[in-house]
Amino acid sequence: MKRTDVTARLLPKLVKASASAEQFAPSNIALCKYWGKRDAELNLPINASLSVSLDYLGTHTRLIPIEGQVDEVWLNGQQLQPGARFSRKVSAFIDLFRRDQTLCFKVETRNNIPTAAGLASSASGFAALTLALNDALALDLPPEALSILARMGSGSACRSLFEGFVEWRMGQREDGLDSHGIPLDASWPGFCIGLVEVDAAEKAVDSRSGMQRTVETAHLYQSWPLQAAADMSKLQQAIQERDFSLLGQTAEQNALSMHATMIASWPPLLYWQPDSVAAMQKVWQLRAQGLELYFTMDAGPNLKLLFQRQDRDVVLQHFPNLETVEPFGSE
Amino acid sequence: MKRTDVTARLLPKLVKASASAEQFAPSNIALCKYWGKRDAELNLPINASLSVSLDYLGTHTRLIPIEGQVDEVWLNGQQLQPGARFSRKVSAFIDLFRRDQTLCFKVETRNNIPTAAGLASSASGFAALTLALNDALALDLPPEALSILARMGSGSACRSLFEGFVEWRMGQREDGLDSHGIPLDASWPGFCIGLVEVDAAEKAVDSRSGMQRTVETAHLYQSWPLQAAADMSKLQQAIQERDFSLLGQTAEQNALSMHATMIASWPPLLYWQPDSVAAMQKVWQLRAQGLELYFTMDAGPNLKLLFQRQDRDVVLQHFPNLETVEPFGSE
Incomplete structure (x- = not known):
């Protein structure tokens, strides 16, 4: 199944609005790892996983609607070429939301993760981008839907939608609509x-x-x-x-x-x-x-x-x- | 099943003679490893393995019949206490051969394996000891029987009975009589x-x-x-x-x-x-x-x-x- 088929089930046919938006999503550390996909297109996992989100460490993403035919992607203060790997991944992900409509964004992504600490920024990055798109396009989607969408950007991003301990239920459906993060109702001070x-x-x-x-x-x-x-x-x-x-x-x-x-x-x-x-x-x-x-x-x-x-x-x-x-x- | 039950099937009831003997057995390096036992008493493996023997690197063992009630065990030129771990293992292994008869040996074991090279000396050690016992006690056992006996001392010793490439067939029998080394008819110069x-x-x-x-x-x-x-x-x-x-x-x-x-x-x-x-x-x-x-x-x-x-x-x-x-x- 294609990612566009899944988004067709989750998103309204027409985008209602386009405004600036800024969102943050935390990095997460898996205590039980996501390792192996049963569907590479949708990032559906072979096993359930469980993570803890890293509070203030993660990604800030700002979306600003712009005129033109291509997105403008900035990473940590530097503008990237539209053909750069990161730019293409970001634009391909925004494509899922804008579909046939001409809606371009300046995308400003900032990771505050310590250099060389080896934290993947793709999880927090796609989570923050999903949250920002939800705001910018006034989609008003429920958390599970946002988690499903983020997962299609990067598997573990579906856990970065939430704070604290998060379970990623692997789900059974072919379209992955039951494969998303769920925050655990648990706190652990200290x-x-x-x-x-x-x-x-x-x-x-x-x-x-x-x-x-x-x-x-x-x-x-x-x-x-x-x-x-x-x-x-x-x-x-x-x-x-x-x-x-x-x-x-x-x-x-x-x-x-x-x-x-x-x-x-x-x-x-x-x-x-x-x-x-x-x-x-x-x-x-x-x-x-x-x-x-x-x-x-x-x-x-x-x-x-x-x-x-x-x-x-x-x-x-x-x-x-x-x-x-x-x-x-x-x- | 006990090791003594297996030896009862392999060895003559009474030892015919007792003489000095000296034998060498090579170390072996497994290309497919022996890892996991289905029987810890008999050292029966969960999987078949395959090794190559290390030519001149291994263990020389000399047996000299002595008077007395205990074996005298020497390792690399040093006499060990009868209660030392290595002495006890060696004597327990000789017990399988002498059974109720009073037959004691001076056992001189010398390993020529480079220090710290991390080659286990138990494989070549038990193989050489088995070969020396076969001579000293004039048992005249076939190679498979010797390999089975050596295996009960240390699993991988059953491969050190032979030169070149050696397969250890895991076998199926409870008594392990089908679990021993077999040399492959193959040479590989270079x-x-x-x-x-x-x-x-x-x-x-x-x-x-x-x-x-x-x-x-x-x-x-x-x-x-x-x-x-x-x-x-x-x-x-x-x-x-x-x-x-x-x-x-x-x-x-x-x-x-x-x-x-x-x-x-x-x-x-x-x-x-x-x-x-x-x-x-x-x-x-x-x-x-x-x-x-x-x-x-x-x-x-x-x-x-x-x-x-x-x-x-x-x-x-x-x-x-x-x-x-x-x-x-x-x-």
Whole structure:
């Protein structure tokens, strides 16, 4: 099924208005990862996933209606060529909303994510763009519909529509109308995420291609949905019972299992750098000493630490340059 | 089933003689790994495996009958306490052969494997001990029976009974009498193995415990037998057709898949050091430049490089301290 067929079911036939709009959407860190698509066109996942949104870290997007035939795309204060990869992705996504109507925008995108922290900006970027389009075109769509639309821009963007813990239900429908983010009714004051920066020696394989290679070549991937399903239950239990050890263990094993499916691919897909391994070993040593410290990792060399506010000072002693986020508010 | 029940089926009831004996058995490097047991007492594997024996690198074992009630165990020129772990393992293995008879030995074991090269000495050690017992006790057992007996000392020892490429057929029987090494009728002049030494910061989890943890906690392990079965076919084809790329790719993906199952375990089992990752990256960079260079790894931080004699000089430029073995003879 095509993305345009899905939007035809969700959006009004004619856009009612076009005005300036500005929106923010947070980055999100998955505790159970999205890894593998059952539909590459619609970004429908093979497994459910669960994330926590990063409060103030994410993407600000401003839309300003302009005259002309092409969108004007600015990224972090720099105007991009219309043929640039990012410009084309943005315009193709706006196409889903404007359809046959001539409606062009100046799109200003600003990410406030620390450089090299290895947070994908596509999730917050497409979420913020979806929210801004909803305003600019006065669509007044419900959150689920916005999440579905954002998902078609970038899978994990469907989780960045919401704050706090967010579940992405994988859904069963071919059109994906049941595959979107749902915020969990749960708060966890004192929950901390720390971003460890590890330099990548060279440009990594992007996660879309990485996923595809894994699904196609790693025998071990066949057991991944099983792992993810088990982890979803454990994470929900951990959040409900505020069981930090269970949450940390589950998130770390989930991330390592995802990386394991990549490592088992051909050609091998190893996002880790020597320093990634050194940071993991440091986490394990601290945990062996009794510290409740866990990590998760996405398709990159960086670690995202999971810990509680009470341990923040100790963690900062060992990881001095850590950028810390408290998704449920700080003291 | 107990090990003594199996030996009762293989060995004559009474030992005929007891004399001095000396035997050598080579280390072996698995191209398709033995990872996971269906029977921990008999070391029966969940999957078939395939190795290449390391020519002159391995274990020399001498048995000398002595008076007394306990064996005297020497390792690399040093006498061990009877209560030492290694002594107890050796004596327990000899028990399988002497049964109720009082027959004690001085056991002199010497490994000529480079220190820190990360080659397990238990495979060559139990293979050499089995061969020496066969001589000392004048058992005159056929190679398959010796391989079965060695397997009960250490699983992969059943492959070290033979030179060259060796298949370990997993077998189906409960008593394991169909689970032993079989040498492949194949030679591959110019086939090279290079041992890269990477220092481990701390003592690793032994492979017996590592296997067990993986089988019990890693969801991804469920797909491992599938990977191994596919790799066994590819390796046999590669050996038959002398297709080095196919052999190298298969061995490397197999090793990485085995490590992937460990990484997906809980607690995570990562035998790699930062330098292991650096060495892998170097192999991948050289391969991207056209060099036919692959690696395999066992439950440790070291890489074992696979390449052909024609590329030896180039490989040595990039890995200057490499110990190189040509399992099918050098020029």
